[in-house]
Amino acid sequence: MFEATELNIRNDRIQERFRYLFLAMAVVLIVPVLVILSLLVIKGGPVLSWSFLTEFPKNGMTEGGIYPALLGTIFLVLVALLFSVPLGVAAAIYLSEYAKDNWLTRVINLAIINLAGVPSIVHALFGVGAFVIFFGFGTSILSASLTLAIMTLPVVIVATREALQSVPHAFREACWSLGATKWQTIRKVVLPNAVSGILTGVILEVSRTAGETAPIMFTGAVFFVPFLPESVFDQTMALSLHLYTLSTQVTDVPENLPYGVALLLILIVLAMNALSIGFRTYLRNKKKW
Amino acid sequence: MTGMTEAGTPTDKRVVLDVEELSISYGSKSALRDASFSVYENEIFGIIGPANSGKTSLLKAINRMDLVTSGMKVDGHVRFLGREVRKWKNVFALRRMIGVVFPLPVGLPLSIYDNVSLAPKLAGVSKKSELDDIVERCLTRAALWEEVKDRLDSLGSLLSGGQQQRLTIARALSQNPRLLMLDEFSIAVDPVTTMRIEDVLKELRQEVSIVLVTNLVQQAERLADRTAFFLNGEVVEIGATSALFNGECSDTRTTDYIEGRFG
Ligand SMILES: Nc1ncnc2c1ncn2[C@@H]1O[C@H](COP(=O)(O)OP(=O)(O)OP(=O)(O)O)[C@@H](O)[C@H]1O
Ligand SMILES: [Mg+2]
Numbered sequence: 001m002f003e004a005t006e007l008n009i010r011n012d013r014i015q016e017r018f019r020y021l022f023l024a025m026a027v028v029l030i031v032p033v034l035v036i037l038s039l040l041v042i043k044g045g046p047v048l049s050w051s052f053l054t055e056f057p058k059n060g061m062t063e064g065g066i067y068p069a070l071l072g073t074i075f076l077v078l079v080a081l082l083f084s085v086p087l088g089v090a091a092a093i094y095l096s097e098y099a100k101d102n103w104l105t106r107v108i109n110l111a112i113i114n115l116a117g118v119p120s121i122v123h124a125l126f127g128v129g130a131f132v133i134f135f136g137f138g139t140s141i142l143s144a145s146l147t148l149a150i151m152t153l154p155v156v157i158v159a160t161r162e163a164l165q166s167v168p169h170a171f172r173e174a175c176w177s178l179g180a181t182k183w184q185t186i187r188k189v190v191l192p193n194a195v196s197g198i199l200t201g202v203i204l205e206v207s208r209t210a211g212e213t214a215p216i217m218f219t220g221a222v223f224f225v226p227f228l229p230e231s232v233f234d235q236t237m238a239l240s241l242h243l244y245t246l247s248t249q250v251t252d253v254p255e256n257l258p259y260g261v262a263l264l265l266i267l268i269v270l271a272m273n274a275l276s277i278g279f280r281t282y283l284r285n286k287k288k289w
Numbered sequence: 290m291t292g293m294t295e296a297g298t299p300t301d302k303r304v305v306l307d308v309e310e311l312s313i314s315y316g317s318k319s320a321l322r323d324a325s326f327s328v329y330e331n332e333i334f335g336i337i338g339p340a341n342s343g344k345t346s347l348l349k350a351i352n353r354m355d356l357v358t359s360g361m362k363v364d365g366h367v368r369f370l371g372r373e374v375r376k377w378k379n380v381f382a383l384r385r386m387i388g389v390v391f392p393l394p395v396g397l398p399l400s401i402y403d404n405v406s407l408a409p410k411l412a413g414v415s416k417k418s419e420l421d422d423i424v425e426r427c428l429t430r431a432a433l434w435e436e437v438k439d440r441l442d443s444l445g446s447l448l449s450g451g452q453q454q455r456l457t458i459a460r461a462l463s464q465n466p467r468l469l470m471l472d473e474f475s476i477a478v479d480p481v482t483t484m485r486i487e488d489v490l491k492e493l494r495q496e497v498s499i500v501l502v503t504n505l506v507q508q509a510e511r512l513a514d515r516t517a518f519f520l521n522g523e524v525v526e527i528g529a530t531s532a533l534f535n536g537e538c539s540d541t542r543t544t545d546y547i548e549g550r551f552g
Contacts, residue, residue, distance in 0.1 A: 100359070101359070170391065170393065170395045171395065171397055171398070173354070173357075173391070173395075174389075174391065174395040174397060174457075174460075175397070175407075176354065176357060176384070177352060177354065177384055177387075177389040178384065178385070178407065178408040178411075178460065178461075178463075178464070179381040179382065179383075179384040179385035179408060179411070179412065179464070180381070180407075180408065180411050181381060184411050188399075188407065188411070189397055189398070189399070192398075193398055287447075288398040288444060288446060288447075289396070289398050289444075289446035289447070
């Protein structure tokens with residue numbers, strides 16, 4: 001009765017084989033990450049320096065630093081946040097706290113899912129049509145940031161909604177039964193306990209926004225400007241576009257230069273992701289109920 | 290009223306809550322049918338009955354939580370202080386006059402101080418000294434003051450279950466309600482704390498009317514002046530607690546439930 005039958009043994013062997021197959025597949029995942037990272041570090045590492053970060057490009061982009069592009073990327077991201085965070089958080093509050101399950105809610109949810117699935121080049125074309133031409137903002141930081149904001153809106157909405165939903169419903173009922181209005185309940189109990197979750201989402205959004213190229217290349221980011229932007233109606237350089245032009249448009253670029261830009265971009269994204277993961281762990285350890 | 294036993298009704302006292310032919314349903318599912326009873330000043334009105342008998346639904350209809358419960362439909366009359374609750378223009382004012390304690394303790398993730406002072410603050414009390422007074426008075430009445438007076442700044446949601454339940458009572462008292470509704474408060478509380486809270490309720494009876502929904506038949510016997518027995522959405526019987534527990538029930542189902550033969 002306790003002996004393994006022929007069949008048991010065979011099944012066991014098969015199951016072992018599948019285990020190794022799946023493990024191999026999982027390990028394959030690590031390979032591209034390692035290859036990309038080490039290539040970037042080896043080739044781009046020597047380029048990174050303080051002057052690389054703080055100087056303008058020189059000699060038709062073949063020398064000098066990337067200061068205006070770095071600054072431009074930061075500027076683009078910040079202006080995009082200015083629009084996407086209030087809008088996204090407000091929409092998420094509506095959906096999570098006020099919306100009844102009716103056709104309007106379902107349409108909004110469908111729109112969010114679809115917005116998240118739209119390819120970034122399509123967002124770019126929308127940005128050109130809407131912000132550059134229709135609203136007449138021209139190719140400017142404003143147009144580019146608005147395009148980025150719309151593209152990342154689903155990330156903010158979904159993260160915020162999840163953060164709000166993670167606050168137990170019992171807290172809301174307790175507040176309402178004290179005579180608090182919905183808004184008072186949201187302000188005093190729900191939002192304060194969701195704010196860190198929302199921040200995590202925002203940081204993730206930043207890391208995604210920083211690396212985008214398509215949505216900004218027709219709407220506000222340009223190949224080269226000899227001065228820094230002075231308002232949101234100016235055009236700007238950006239790291240992602242800079243990398244693209246260095247690698248494809250400019251001749252005689254030293255081989256290491258694009259790798260340096262790429263490494264910087266990756267470092268920014270990784271730092272943001274790490275920040276967001278750290279934040280999440282910190283929250284998990286800081287229990288409030 | 291219908292032909293239900295109304296023995297022990299204190300006719301000389303003011304009615305605080307008057308429920309008449311109240312029916313509650315969720316979609317096509319009925320949760321309570323034709324409930325009628327009154328709760329008087331300074332009395333503890335006990336409600337006993339097995340699961341699904343519509344006790345929680347009744348409480349929700351009284352303080353108009355049906356407004357935020359999807360699918361809940363209420364028919365009939367609930368009069369609080371003589372006014373139909375559905376005609377109160379300001380449901381927030383209504384809810385401020387009715388304290389609620391839930392089955393599972395809900396300490397809000399705020400400081401102990403803020404748990405108790407939240408509602409008065411939202412209602413417009415802003416003087417620190419006044420809020421201090423409210424916090425101390427309510428915590429004292431809920432028999433929690435001595436345990437927490439030195440750490441009013443720590444999180445109310447991290448207190449022990451029994452402490453949180455007393456915190457909930459303090460919070461429910463923070464706006465001087467005319468009616469206190471407790472829904473199976475002892476379900477997640479140890480016996481010693483349960484006894485302490487029962488003592489608190491006996492004291493509170495002097496100043497506020499209490500609706501006590503309880504899963505412990507003996508708790509109703511210990512505390513309630515009158516007791517109603519709910520079964521599957523029907524109010525089977527209402528009577529003076531002493532009479533019901535002395536076997537003077539008009540319905541054998543009540544006797545069976547009280548003596549633990551089903552439920
Ligand atoms: N939000 C809701 N949606 C749908 N049905 C509900 C809802 N709340 C309660 N019900 C139904 O109404 C009926 C009465 O429920 P209620 O919670 O009032 O009973 P109860 O007497 O409080 O039970 P318990 O002793 O278990 O707390 C049950 O059949 C329940 O399934
Ligand atoms: Mg219940």
